[in-house]
Amino acid sequence: MWTPLPPLLLLLAAAAAAIPTALAAPNCPPQGAVFEKPRNFKTSAAIRDAIANLTASFTARDSDNSAAVLASNVSYSVEIFSTAADAPSVFSWHHTAPTLNATVGVKKADGDAVYRLGSLTKIFTVYTWLAQDGDSKWSDPITKYVPELAAAADKAASDPLSNVAWGDVTIGALTSQLSGAVRDYGLMGEITQEYDQNTAVAVGFPPLSSSDPTFPKCGAYPLCNRTAFFAGLLQTHPSYAPFVTPAYTNTGFQILAYALESIKGKPFKTLLQESVLTPLKLQHTYYNNAPARAGLIPGGSTTAAEWDYQLGDESPAGNMYSSASDISALGRSILSSSLLSPTLTNRWLKPAALTSETVAGVGYPWGIRRIPRPLSNGKRTVDAYVKAGRIGYYSSLLSLLPDYGVGITIVMAGSALPGNSNFNIADAVGEILLPALEAAAREQADAIYAGTYVDKAHNSSLKITTQTDRPGLGIENWVSNGTDMQGWSVVLQSGYAPVQPSIRLYPTGLETNGGKRKGYKAVFEDLSLPSRAGSMFSTDCGSWVSFTAVMYGGQALDQFVFVLDGSGKVVGLENAALRSVLTRV
Structure with missing residues (x-):
């Protein structure tokens, strides 16, 4: 008392x-x-032991052909990078699947082999926005920059169940998955686009007429242009009211790109190139249509691997291609604030919302993991800012550990890629890496x-x-x-x-x-x-x-x-x- x-x-x-x-x-x-x-990567005994353990772990993984690993089928690259000037690369591992058919694309996995990224693209999109315009407009309503949404903003007042309250959706809400809008329109997850009517009816859906106003007229085939996208999107119902809870949406990143184009007066692809790809010299990164000769393409077919599949105007949500070395360069740039001010980086690497899991949150658009580190006489939590992606035969993951100035890059490709395989590898790396980083930082501080x-x-x-x-x-x-x-x-x-x-x-x-x-x-x-x-x-x-x-x-x-x-x-x-x-x- x-x-x-x-x-x-x-x-x-x-x-x-x-x-x-x-x-x-x-x-x-x-x-x-x-x-x-830590800056003592070359001298720390803890880091040296961690690298030896990682090497042994991946050697064993690559010889394991069980259903859970499928090393014979999956090619992948893992990199651990840091912002330390003398140790930008802490550890790297590249595995080429013995079954890789190299009749098209590169013959082996290495730091420059190009993979599809899926939703890891969203980090490039938000980084482009911040590099171009900062975050001063993140509290502005999106209707200020996208006229199609401004015209529809009043509908939610009379029928909030059927219409997104676009006037309440801010730019920050779109970057942090708090808009409440639907995940996709037409392009992904739409049964009428992915299957024929007979298949849909056979699994319990009612027949639909193409004259139905909500029947998607575009999506995967053909891709939606801007006019068709908004005509369809504005017919969809919201998932939630804005800012109630994180609800993943790809459409939000398409809308973000439209807004940035309106502010800057240039195509989004140009903005990405001039503000991120060129300054960071990312020679193995592509917004769309990456050349097959640069890619690691499992199955020997660009079509089967969905290498050629493009998302059109929804590309800012998940279309990009990159290599392990380029993704590491991207992560290193974020952690070192090479394109943004340190204050802006600190704001970016902060939670926007919590989730129902006590150790998880959502950022802009990071998934945040709060990792408890055991101390017998103290409490310690390490925050990891993670973005993963999956498309076709590919999966990817970038994890940033700001406390250490360290990140993890994972890219994978395989025709039988196990679900969550990118996270499985991240978990295995983290179990070895995090204790070593903490020990190295302590060694350095003591010295x-x-x-x-x-x-x-x-x-x-x-x-x-x-x-x-x-x-x-x-x-x-x-x-x-x-x-x-x-x-x-x-x-x-x-x-x-x-x-x-x-x-x-x-x-x-x-x-x-x-x-x-x-x-x-x-x-x-x-x-x-x-x-x-x-x-x-x-x-x-x-x-x-x-x-x-x-x-x-x-x-x-x-x-x-x-x-x-x-x-x-x-x-x-x-x-x-x-x-x-x-x-x-």
Whole structure:
């Protein structure tokens, strides 16, 4: 129970007396990285062991011809990439199916072999929008840029069950699958386009007349032009009201492309080329009609593999072709903010909505996985931003791990490609990779920051450590002006005593002087509090509420700055509120 602060000296005495000799309760870091992104890929023992384990795992996979793997039938490429300048490629693996008929297309899988992407195309589409126009218009209604929807916007007022409320659908809603519109019109999933009437009736559907106003006049055969698309789309009913829940829609990305064309006055294909493909030098990426000679085409037939199948105006939702190396370059560009500002990238890599699964969310248009990482004395969750796709004989996946500046690329092709095969490989990679990345980041942090920091003139000092069972950097034995700040800082923030104090430091992403001054945020925690695990509304992880809660002279006690010299070596540590400069010894 919270009690008012006792007099200053009594509180200080209680804080000092309560400092324990050992900490046993869990720490709660803020969302995001708990260490700086690893750059030690060439020297980390954890990374070296992970690469050896991955090599052994894929060697075994490629010799397994069971129904679940079908290595004899499926060709694939896997790449792990990073934003580290000296290790852009961390691991790569390419497998060519023994049954690959190379009479058409390339003869083997490698980083440059071209695959179809399916819905991974959507990342190119949103990246194009952001590179061209940013996200300042994402709260604008789509009716502002697409006149066909503006003309139909009022219908939802009188009949919301039969008409999408297009006036309430924003550009951001379309990028994040929150528009409530139907998944597809005519092109995919439409039984009257995919099967003949007799087949449909045989499985329980009623006969339809082509004169029925909702009978698709276009789709797969023939493709819809813009006029026919909107004429049909506006006859379909909404799935949900806007912003109620994520509901996957390909039509939204076709509409996004129309809107960007209206804003920029150029064809979407041109915008994609000039804002993404050309700047990133993606020589093995195609918006449509990729040459067969560049492709990995299973079955020896471009028709059977659906290599030639085009989506027309719905191409921004799933038509593109690319290679493993180009997709990795795309992911590396996103993580390093090479085309966007870091702030815009940070906004892009954030959730737009939750799903019914507690560890999953939806982004723009990412699928977000919240991956718990076990710590015996701390909580740690890694967020992965994932987009997968499937079309014909092909599947793909791109996963970004912003906490580490690392991503995973997977492209696959096979005439008997198992369902979810791209995710199965991602799961296998992640089980080996994520523990190694966390260990490498900790190794790096320990080498750079651990040690004792002293200001003898003011009788001030502290020790920086890392522990394998806790997140972030630890502050121990913190003394300021001869006072035990270890317990005092936690008491000031919590407003009560006694406490079992713990202080952990986490990177803020704030740097100056070319990285020679790096900001870190301290989390002051009382580890004597009972666990709230399993509670309905209480939480063990409310540390985000307490940042800068203790101020002195307008400066925050939890704000620390590491000082580096010209060689990149840490030489000092500053605390804003204490106006102290401690030298690393």
